[in-house]
Amino acid sequence: MPPTPGTQHTAPAEALRRTEHDMLGDIDVPSDAYYGAHTARAVANFPLTGETLTTRPHLIGALVAVKQAAASANAEVGTLEGTLAAAIVEACAEIRGGALHEQFVVDLIQGGAGTSTNMNANEVIANRALELLGRQRGEYAVLHPLDHVNLGQSTNDVYPTAVKLALDAHLAGLLTAVAGLREAFTVKSAEFADVLKMGRTQLQDAVPMTLGQEFGAFAATLAEDEQRLAEVRPLLHEVNLGGTAIGTGLNARPGYREHAVEHLRRLTGIPTLVSPPDLIEATQDAGVFVQLSGVLKRVAVKLSKICNDLRLLSSGPQTGFGDIALPARQAGSSIMPGKVNPVIAEAVNQIAFEVIGNDLTVTLAAEGGQLQLNPFEPVIYRSLSAGLDHLAAGVAVLAQHCVRGITANRRRLARTVAASTGLVTALSPALGYETACAVALEAQHSGKPALDLIRERGLLTDTELRELTSPAALTGRPTV
Secondary structure, three states: OOOOOOOOOOOOOOOOEEEEEEOOEEEEEEOOOOOOHHHHHHHHHOOOOOOEHHHOHHHHHHHHHHHHHHHHHHHHOOOOOHHHHHHHHHHHHHHHOOOOHHHOOOEOOOOOOOHHHHHHHHHHHHHHHHHHOOOOOOOOOOOOHHHHHOOOOOHHHHHHHHHHHHHHHHHHHHHHHHHHHHHHHHHHHHHOOOOEEEEEEOOEEEEEEEHHHHHHHHHHHHHHHHHHHHHHHHHHOEOOOOOOOOOOOOOOOOOHHHHHHHHHHHHHOOOOOEOOOOHHHHHHOOHHHHHHHHHHHHHHHHHHHHHHHHHHHOOOOOOOOOOEEOOOOOOOOOOOOOOOOOHHHHHHHHHHHHHHHHHHHHHHHHHOOEOOEOOOHHHHHHHHHHHHHHHHHHHHHHHHHOHHHOEEOHHHHHHHHHHOOOHHHHHHHHHOHHHHHHHHHHHHHHOOOHHHHHHHHOOOOHHHHHHHOOHHHHHOOOOO
16 A cells, blocks of 8 residues: 555654755755655745745645546656556645645745746656656655656646636635625615715715615626636636747657647546647737736726725714714724724725736736746736635625624714715706805705705605605616
8 A cells, every 4th residue: 555645654753854956956844745856955945035935725725636647648648657647646636635735845935937836846746746656755766857757748838727727716715705795785775775865076965865875876886897707717718738948849759749739628627728829829828817917907096996985984983974884893092992994894995905906917918928928927927816815705704794784874874965065966957056056055054955955945746856856766776
């Protein structure tokens, strides 16, 4: 029986490291490590962010799916012996199931266009496959990270393919979260359908609306964002696997690409994965990442605006707008007793700021590529994956800990609607513009409600006022 992943070899206490070799010479790696020389050098070279591949299980799963698909395809076209292919496939299946993720230790940001990431995967898979064959880690004469696990591949087709698959998984999580927030706003829209309030433009009273309409607009804008996000996904499904170094397919046997992509469809459950018509163009093009980043920025900007609105509408509560009350989540001050802050909305604002900043990083990285390859996809992936995950988490928290607990300050809203000169706009067709303007100015100067002035002057009957100021008349739709 082969050892389970993570089993350590019996060895003298002093033999805590094994020696491996690469083109630069010998290097020691921990004896219990599944990674090898190339990974060890990358760990030493790139102590940059502290975020390793281990923090991105979607990328690990995507990388290993690519390797599994490649091994099966190579066996089918006759370039990889069946026993070796089976061991690689089994090792990949274990890792995709969650094993050995702690062995993916290179930093997310690295030079080399993702070569260190690719090598980390090659070495971990090779050493686990060796164990499955009854061999020791490091016996690369039997099964080699490059000659066998990386057969018919290059970092330049493996890494972009894996990044696209990983981003698709990250994006699926965000779509689920946005749908949940949209539903939360939809529920509140129905709850507040009969609550009249004043709409505002430029922070000034405008015309009446319902609080339900205001929250319905939040739901509608999120629905638009769901559509825009969904439109990006098919672009991520065009993968350059099989193009090898620059898209010419050098060192990949005819038929390998088609078999590999078909296996990848099966492993990922994405039936729409396709090869592009021009692999050379696809290998150097980062346009899909710019597109995704732009949509993420759109989502972040609109989400931040919603959070701004929620903070403003709940401001006060005594001296601000006070239209709504956000649920209290924690004490708001170490000095002011009773103060409660809109902390959930503030946190989501900050995530939005991060995503907007990341968009510039992605833009510069995509523009910075030269000729047949863009070497900056590691920072592109780090920026996009962080934005997708942070947005998904923020959206879920906003729905759960804020929106679902919002209440309407119904009495306050009724008073402000009755006192607002904005009501006069709804009455101006009946009063005439000049008369309506005079009433509005007198109301502002005297402090008297506009409706009282209209009654005092006998400009409209009570029946007419009730009809003209009904929720249906004021908001353009009947309340439910």
